[in-house]
Amino acid sequence: MGLFILRRLLMLIPTLLGMSVLIFLMLRLLPGDIVDIIVGADPQADSAARQRLREAMGLDDPIPVQYVRWLGDLLRGDPGVSLRSGKPVGQILWQSLPITVELAVLAVLMATVVAIPLGVISAVKRDTGMDFGARVAGLIGLSLPNFWIATLLLLFTSTQFGWVPKTRYISLFDDPLGNLKQMWLPAAAIAVQLMAIEMRMTRTTMLEVLNQDYIRTARAKGLRDQVVVYRHALRNALIPVITVIGFQLGALMGSSAIIEVIFGLNGVGYTLLQAIFNRDYPLVQAAVLYLAIVFVLINLVVDVLYAVLDPRIKQA
Amino acid sequence: MEQGDGLQFLKDLARGRLSRRELLARAGALGVGATALSGVVRLPGAVLAQDGGQAVGEVTWALESAVPNVIPFGAIALAQWWGKEFMYDSLMEFDQDMNIQPALAESFETPDELTYIFHLRQGVKFHDGTEMTAKDVKYSLDNAISPPEPGAPVPYFGNIASVDIVDDYTVKITMKTVDPTLPGVFAWAGYSPIVPEGIYDRINVLSEGIGTGPFRLVEYVQDDRIVYEAFPDYWKPGVPCIQKLTLKALTDEQARVAALRAGEIDGGTFSADVIRTLERDEEIEIQRGLTSAPRVIHFNTVNDVPWRDVRVRQAINLVVNRQEIIDKVYGGEAVMTGPIPPGYGDWFIPEEELASTFYAQDVERAKQLMAEAGYADGFSVTLQAIAAPRDHTQIAEIVQQAVKQLNIEVTVEPLEIGTFAKNIGEGAFEWAATARGMRGDPSGYVVDFRSGTALHQVWFGDGWKNDELDALYDEALATLDVARRHELYRRIQEIVLTEVANLYTVQPYKFQAARKRVTGWFVWYAGTNTSLREACVAAE
Numbered sequence: 001m002g003l004f005i006l007r008r009l010l011m012l013i014p015t016l017l018g019m020s021v022l023i024f025l026m027l028r029l030l031p032g033d034i035v036d037i038i039v040g041a042d043p044q045a046d047s048a049a050r051q052r053l054r055e056a057m058g059l060d061d062p063i064p065v066q067y068v069r070w071l072g073d074l075l076r077g078d079p080g081v082s083l084r085s086g087k088p089v090g091q092i093l094w095q096s097l098p099i100t101v102e103l104a105v106l107a108v109l110m111a112t113v114v115a116i117p118l119g120v121i122s123a124v125k126r127d128t129g130m131d132f133g134a135r136v137a138g139l140i141g142l143s144l145p146n147f148w149i150a151t152l153l154l155l156f157t158s159t160q161f162g163w164v165p166k167t168r169y170i171s172l173f174d175d176p177l178g179n180l181k182q183m184w185l186p187a188a189a190i191a192v193q194l195m196a197i198e199m200r201m202t203r204t205t206m207l208e209v210l211n212q213d214y215i216r217t218a219r220a221k222g223l224r225d226q227v228v229v230y231r232h233a234l235r236n237a238l239i240p241v242i243t244v245i246g247f248q249l250g251a252l253m254g255s256s257a258i259i260e261v262i263f264g265l266n267g268v269g270y271t272l273l274q275a276i277f278n279r280d281y282p283l284v285q286a287a288v289l290y291l292a293i294v295f296v297l298i299n300l301v302v303d304v305l306y307a308v309l310d311p312r313i314k315q316a
Numbered sequence: 317m318e319q320g321d322g323l324q325f326l327k328d329l330a331r332g333r334l335s336r337r338e339l340l341a342r343a344g345a346l347g348v349g350a351t352a353l354s355g356v357v358r359l360p361g362a363v364l365a366q367d368g369g370q371a372v373g374e375v376t377w378a379l380e381s382a383v384p385n386v387i388p389f390g391a392i393a394l395a396q397w398w399g400k401e402f403m404y405d406s407l408m409e410f411d412q413d414m415n416i417q418p419a420l421a422e423s424f425e426t427p428d429e430l431t432y433i434f435h436l437r438q439g440v441k442f443h444d445g446t447e448m449t450a451k452d453v454k455y456s457l458d459n460a461i462s463p464p465e466p467g468a469p470v471p472y473f474g475n476i477a478s479v480d481i482v483d484d485y486t487v488k489i490t491m492k493t494v495d496p497t498l499p500g501v502f503a504w505a506g507y508s509p510i511v512p513e514g515i516y517d518r519i520n521v522l523s524e525g526i527g528t529g530p531f532r533l534v535e536y537v538q539d540d541r542i543v544y545e546a547f548p549d550y551w552k553p554g555v556p557c558i559q560k561l562t563l564k565a566l567t568d569e570q571a572r573v574a575a576l577r578a579g580e581i582d583g584g585t586f587s588a589d590v591i592r593t594l595e596r597d598e599e600i601e602i603q604r605g606l607t608s609a610p611r612v613i614h615f616n617t618v619n620d621v622p623w624r625d626v627r628v629r630q631a632i633n634l635v636v637n638r639q640e641i642i643d644k645v646y647g648g649e650a651v652m653t654g655p656i657p658p659g660y661g662d663w664f665i666p667e668e669e670l671a672s673t674f675y676a677q678d679v680e681r682a683k684q685l686m687a688e689a690g691y692a693d694g695f696s697v698t699l700q701a702i703a704a705p706r707d708h709t710q711i712a713e714i715v716q717q718a719v720k721q722l723n724i725e726v727t728v729e730p731l732e733i734g735t736f737a738k739n740i741g742e743g744a745f746e747w748a749a750t751a752r753g754m755r756g757d758p759s760g761y762v763v764d765f766r767s768g769t770a771l772h773q774v775w776f777g778d779g780w781k782n783d784e785l786d787a788l789y790d791e792a793l794a795t796l797d798v799a800r801r802h803e804l805y806r807r808i809q810e811i812v813l814t815e816v817a818n819l820y821t822v823q824p825y826k827f828q829a830a831r832k833r834v835t836g837w838f839v840w841y842a843g844t845n846t847s848l849r850e851a852c853v854a855a856e
Contacts, residue, residue: 278384
């Protein structure tokens, strides 16, 4: 197991290198750079002035030169400073990181707690009113975009209760209650869709498993229904569900950006978005690398979890 | 008015307060300080800070986009001004009615046409406790003239030959040519904040700052918020009145609405459509005002394109209905604009005249012009537009529909701002829908029509130039004669409108709303939230 994890961690290195080249090139394929942004759509500076600025920021060097310089700095532990604020990008990401992680974890948690039991019940009580109800709810949840839900929730709480979550992030460690009060609404907005996906996934795999021979065997030897469902079926049915959850967690690191924008939380996704709009290269590069690392690590955890759920995988 | 009158005016200014009416009549004509002349549409009801009162209460004001940084010098983006305007003062300032008032300079004199002598206010403290003196002013102005990176060069100080220290409280500015715009540009403040000498070596000026302003910066969180605290040693008595001022970036408009209703923010900017949803809320006060942001469609004539022919451009102008833009895009909350936007002193061409003369529609005549130009069958063209905010694209779509009558097939291409900015800066477009910003002098609104200037080359090339306009423009920059300057800018605008060098459309109103506990704020013509410097808030 240790070797397995180590091997996976070593694979991070080529992955990140590839990512870094890709993001470096793609960013520079985007038309316009920070100088264009600074000067804006209502230009008052001529091209010579722009050129001087570019030189001062080191943006006029050939891309390979810029890349090697950046990589060298990175390996020495310096991912650079934001072109806009001059702040170290590490510090900026460190500030936004807890917000995004918490949002993602909370949303996934909320979704899972509801979705898995619902999916199981739906599968076990297949084609009953209960199942239909859950499936319709799932379809609805699936078709509502989370930004729409978020806006609606905000307008609802503000008009009905004169309340919206605080826009200034309260750390979980400083004030757990205040933090939860602030985060539950954005997390719920994200959770709806995740819930629908997880519920449908659980139901499908559960149905599949319930039709397996070994389940029939288990029933035949007279085990109680509950034991069959929870000990034998659920455990096997969960493997694809966990894959989905892991994927969701990773994806949420970047894709919760729109929710962060709506709730005014400066998480990683929002920071990345602003950095891209402003062509803040060092910040984008660092943020994307960080997202890649998180993604790989989450996948690693998922793989380890597989092994726990299904010992055959460990031996293979 | 003779040149002597111009100087007399500057002296009056230097001595103290001119009445608004006087300023409009005299300075307006002179071109001193663009906004000084503005007929700003503004509702009354301001409550000034109580004298000697302690600053109290907290205000959170929402910004519709994040503040890239708070560099003192060479900040061009409006959002940069939003971020920094509370911690800096300049030598002059605008008051509530956009009159130029003394600020860090108590007065100035002009012993001759090429010399300004500023007498500094004594005992003014920077936020770090040191006193502001002439060496700080020299350092600041030198940096304003050529901003260190990442500041962008700004075109307003080109006529300054040198800044010299006379004594601790006196600074002499020597000009290369006559330039009456200097006090106005100083009062506009964003390009010429006064900072302590050597500030660039002491702090990260991108996210920190030391000024003499009513608030000192205590926290800058990138893309999120900027927190200010009242500076108790501010030189103006009774100011600031608010103890803590937080600027919070909330880019989603519905989120701003919800946050304002819930009291999570105290105020912000809203679009005309959305402001209606706030009208019935008794806790909320709404204000409307003009700002300088005329919407315009650029025609690029560098290449050999059909719209090099003036008849084609005139035909387009004849079919575009500005009133339709006002009604459909802005829900009636906009006015027509020429090159110089409405509200900009008395330099602009009034809406009634624009509507009846320059923007009158005539489809038949337009078709005839197209036929004469040999384009009866029309042509295809791409119209780039800023994608967000949406109004630029919406205007583009109305133009697209209108010119269909002339068989012109327009493809509207909404572009993200970075791409758009690059294209417009390099002239990489056929047509482009954008807006101009605030300018320090009327010349700033028409400079790009002067052949040979940097942007004229990439926008018009040899496809469009006008010798008469060139001559008028040069004369307007070289004279202090007020009446003459008015005539010149008037004629320049007529040429631009008649030749349809660009297609000017409308100037939308800006709407802001705040919870009623905040008093003394209003919509500021220059597009910033400057009134908050002296606003008050009821304690909770």
